[in-house]
Amino acid sequence: MKEKADGSGVDLLLIDTGDRIEGNGLYGGSNPVGEYTSEIFKQQEIDVICSGNHELYKKSSADREYLTTVPNFKDSYLASNLDYIDSSTGKTVPLAPRFRKFTTKNQGIRIVAFGFLFDFTGNYNNTIIQEVEKTVTETWFQEAIRDKDVDLFLVIGHVPVRSEEYTTIHKAIRAVNWDTPIQFFGGHTHIRDYKIYDSKTVALEGGRFMETIGFMSIEGLSTSKAPTKRTAGLKFDRMYIDNNLYSFHHHTNLNDSTFPTTHGRTVSEYITHARKTLKLDSVHGCAPQDFWLSRARYGSRDSIYTWLQDSVLPEAVVSKERKDKPRLIIVNTGAIRYDIFKGPFTRDTTFIVSPFTNEFHYIRDVPYTVANKVALLINNEGDILVDAEPTMQVSSLRPPEQTSITKAVTVEEMPLLDYDERVHSDQVRFGQHHGQDGGEPGLTPGYTTTDDLGDDGDDTVHTVMSNYRVPNCMLANASFPHSGAPEQVDLVFMDFIEPYILLALSFLGQEYTSEDARNYMGDETLGTVITQWVEQNWDHDC
């Protein structure tokens, strides 16, 4: 695409708005984690890049960001509101430069770029995230937005496009600079979205997990070669491109044999080598059906949460020492990140479905009548808990894309491709699978986006998929008496949600502290218990 842009004398910038790490075996399967992915990312020519929240959950991942990723992208990594505490010196330093001014090579567009993170508070204590509201008052920012020789302000960030943070930045720039175009690129909420802030300011978010290439085009900008105050002909447009080879062939006008480059082939070979070394295709079991995060109703047999709650958690979350004690198990739904497809459940699937290394904690001998209400409180959308503690948004325990589901979308769906069909037919081309005899060729289910520009942003046209709301957490029980309720239970939960559990218990009149919460199953994680269950319960021959 860059070659194509160069050939037409336009500029193509590649932007990465963070959350590069976690969520697949290439990252989580190596020891230490991230050994291969850092090398793979480095091969991309990214023009502006920033951190997401995932890079900052742990000391080691923030260290890797500072010591490896920032140097790998030293001309393009920006950290406008993010500092790092260097353990070797004890000093607090910006993780990367706060902003960058550059001129594009073909058209000479003068750009001032920033890289933000939303007001995240769950980071490990070797980084500091400064609130956006405070950052925009700092001298360096105020000076940067007063620069007169700028054709475009480019604000990238791991920040939702509809957020207080971006509204704050927009207002701050417009307060001193009413005319210069502003382009925001966002993230974190895992959705395709486009927001129009004013006639010269727009924001694009390109979905989740690299499923989508969010493409933005701007025509009519002033340039250093032809500076002008007039931006009357300014035109913004956006497109959400499904991330697959067919899309790439289509947009580059190339094909299977002409699309690959020598560099691309080398990177692909490296990925293949890494996947082999990490045994990512080794099969733990064969999923008998698809299990969906939000495409099936919570409670139905096709819901991944129902399967976990009814089968996996009661059987697999058990401590040897306390196996006969009745237990309630609470797991946040956000701990599950992806659907399971019918067919092989591999080592890679483990990291895709639940990449987090959270441990199971428990509080012993909690009165059942109290323990039983904890999940209810957390699932009550926080009216009670958030009033008690506004900084603890219980809704953040759900997958982020859930926040945009205001009501369930229910559609009668055509069956998806079978595993065999997906794998053995080298992917079925869009629009050819469900064609009816003699009729219009059918479409496959996929993203059907509506944003501030309408409903024509999706590059590949799909049929609508069902999209249901899920609770903040799921609740399972095990080792209960055959009749009646137990008097006391072990309350088992992911350590990540411990503050919420303690808050709910306190609200219910039971004062426990983190001292009362102990490790339940050593270093087992949700990912490892799911994998063990799959090993024991599903066929191995797919």
Ligand SMILES: Nc1ccn([C@@H]2O[C@H](COP(=O)(O)O)[C@@H](O)[C@H]2O)c(=O)n1
């Ligand atoms: N250690 C962790 C960290 C996060 N979660 C859950 O992940 C969701 C956030 O997802 P992003 O990928 O957008 O950051 C959220 O629902 C958290 O509850 C977790 O379970 N454990």
